[in-house]
Amino acid sequence: MADPIRVTVWNEFIHERTDDRVKAIYPDGMHKLIADYLNAQEGIAARMASLEQPEQGLPDEILDSTDVLIWWGHEEVRDDLVAKVHKRVLQGMGLIPLHSAHYSKIFRRVLGTECSLKWREAGEKERLWNLEPSHPITQGIGEYFELPCAEMYGEPFDIPTPDKLLFISWFQGGEVFRSGCCWERSNGRIFYFRPGHETYPIYHDDTVKRVIANAVRWAAPRRWGTHACPKSPPLEELPGYDG
Amino acid sequence: MADPIRVTVWNEFIHERTDDRVKAIYPDGMHKLIADYLNAQEGIAARMASLEQPEQGLPDEILDSTDVLIWWGHEEVRDDLVAKVHKRVLQGMGLIPLHSAHYSKIFRRVLGTECSLKWREAGEKERLWNLEPSHPITQGIGEYFELPCAEMYGEPFDIPTPDKLLFISWFQGGEVFRSGCCWERSNGRIFYFRPGHETYPIYHDDTVKRVIANAVRWAAPRRWGTHACPKSPPLEELPGYDG
Amino acid sequence: MADPIRVTVWNEFIHERTDDRVKAIYPDGMHKLIADYLNAQEGIAARMASLEQPEQGLPDEILDSTDVLIWWGHEEVRDDLVAKVHKRVLQGMGLIPLHSAHYSKIFRRVLGTECSLKWREAGEKERLWNLEPSHPITQGIGEYFELPCAEMYGEPFDIPTPDKLLFISWFQGGEVFRSGCCWERSNGRIFYFRPGHETYPIYHDDTVKRVIANAVRWAAPRRWGTHACPKSPPLEELPGYDG
């Protein structure tokens, strides 16, 4: 049997402790619901990490034993930690930024764009359309799924054209959004998934969690590689070459 | 008549002053040859900048009046300047990294990957094949062109899949390389062009300079935009919404 | 002054003659409104063609003098004509399939997929979001535009991933759609644009027509090329090669 995919679910974990509305929905943090769901799946071993922990939750021994990193958070992370996470993504670690992580340092560093968007917190209906029914991440999802009460994110979403666009959201208030986007960078795979807000019970939704579990399997490393710029001898005869 | 495209040709400009071999080929720097060629074209106004100048050659008044930035250099630039250049690319400025700039901070920051490659300095023959004869950057180039004496860059080149791949190089010593690559990021366009090495007279070659001039026109800003994350009121009636 | 872009606006032109509701909106056909708008633009010379004409409106002398072909129609065209149009697209002619042309033989032939979608004719509101404000086709359009009364097209739209996705539609009834899609194939450029239905006055809308005019300029041929499989002598010495 193959080794399980080692997932770390990183969460800012601020609002769940400081805001009573959020605490009521996620008493142990959003990451707890996600990690529990993943641990109930075959072949996945998930643990939790958060900002207030030593090394902001990602000391080397944790990061270096993570195959797929799920990320929920805004902007508070140290630059040197962002650089470490970035490096590990390029070496092969999967990265799944969720919702507010569109504006996280790590997501913007990996993509190189601003990742800005429109937003509105009005508890409106969102319907996510499945554009790629044969993609591994959309298996078992159906042609669309709905969230009755969601924060709105609207286009233009400032990202590089995704390698594959899996979901487009329809919002009750009139906007649309590219809600599920795949990229490959070096050896790593990135899947941005829009749903999730601290004041709505989004991560209680099984379809949302199923997409995340599918994405974990898709983003699991296929190969670990390091990058270098080696001087390289010729493979054909080069007159006069002496190294 | 339209305003000319304002180009700044930035060069590290170290080897031309410290290495006699390089000085012999480029007494005023590689940027001088490129800027002179561009200034002889209709509709382009080019100036030079280099590392040893105040603000590393790019004070705000220069950067803020640059439509297309050509970049030759390795790693010496200050991080805050890199951040400024990056921001301006996303707002619309064209970026044309040349040769060694594959490893520059600005190129790696914009793309988000390591941009590593194989290399060898053996003065061998390079033949660049034109894959996209209808692209604006390849106009007037023919099906291939040759450089008799070039540094080798070899695959794998660690970059995100280019939006458009224009040139593949064949090297005498047995390697291949994606030598002309286009990307779009936010409002900006990026064209990486491989040819150019300080110890060979690459920028004396008219075909190389013609590609650069074509790329300047292609990368010229189509629109300047800033990025923000505005809160946005609904466009359809949302019961209970009060802003 | 450059020669004008020669546009042929091809229309099935059936419903406008057989259905009183359609005739009331488009007494001279939808193609007449589009051609008139284009002819009022500088640098564009448009003519009309339709299915009931000799050679189904596209005899060789018309096709061979067309730079950009706009196409509105379903499935009635002869296979040999489709093959001719396809060949000319690959040689450099721009192709702009409108609305129902998602299911035209020529669009499916060029893309190689089924191009199927969901649909509903309920006169509902459509809002088209502009994802790429710096693209030539979206100039002057703003962040979105609305059509008060439109046929619905819904995802999944069975197309190859577009090179560039310009518009996503929001529909009042709850669907989304990739409504403006760019592809490049050989020397030709293709822009699919969703708006337009015979029973609604879509082509009376100036924003719709402005997008079409922008697309004409974008799709205008940059180079005409023919395709062949030439036997090619070596460029390097090959011992024993005798042709």
Added chain:
Amino acid sequence: MADPIRVTVWNEFIHERTDDRVKAIYPDGMHKLIADYLNAQEGIAARMASLEQPEQGLPDEILDSTDVLIWWGHEEVRDDLVAKVHKRVLQGMGLIPLHSAHYSKIFRRVLGTECSLKWREAGEKERLWNLEPSHPITQGIGEYFELPCAEMYGEPFDIPTPDKLLFISWFQGGEVFRSGCCWERSNGRIFYFRPGHETYPIYHDDTVKRVIANAVRWAAPRRWGTHACPKSPPLEELPGYDG
């Protein structure tokens, strides 16, 4: 245990019977070597088919029980069979065109371009560089592999930009070629792989066959789907809608 992937290796199988040089290298046809190699792999069940058989080797009961179709051949196949194969690819069947199949009807139909290229039959050395060491198709291949005696195919190769470019070939005579290209179309996956020529023992090479076996696994259907254009009722209340 999962069902094996059902592979059909289709071969024109003309030269092996009519040309003594070819017969000496492939007495039972090129498809025999490929099928034997695949049948020695776990989880793959391969059979052979060829042009001279009834229904040109692909009667419905064969095609309808094929998960991945490997294709070696030029231009002789009936149009109605090409249409059937195309339809099945869009429904989910993998397609692996080899070498000369760049000019087959089925490959050109699926991609929509001419798929033309330069060529030369001079028994020269080819070196295939691996650009994507983490892709499933390149597992176990190393940074490059060589074929000592190959037909040359040269750029420009008239194809839509591949979703993923895996191999670039270097040829002794001075050309380069995109030799391993991935596309997705509807539910189907396509991998074009350049190596293989009837007068050279290419399919005796284990690395070539390993790439093909990897490609079979990559192209195996993830989901079978049919395409339709259903009329679809609204998901939100539409005043006045009565179906």
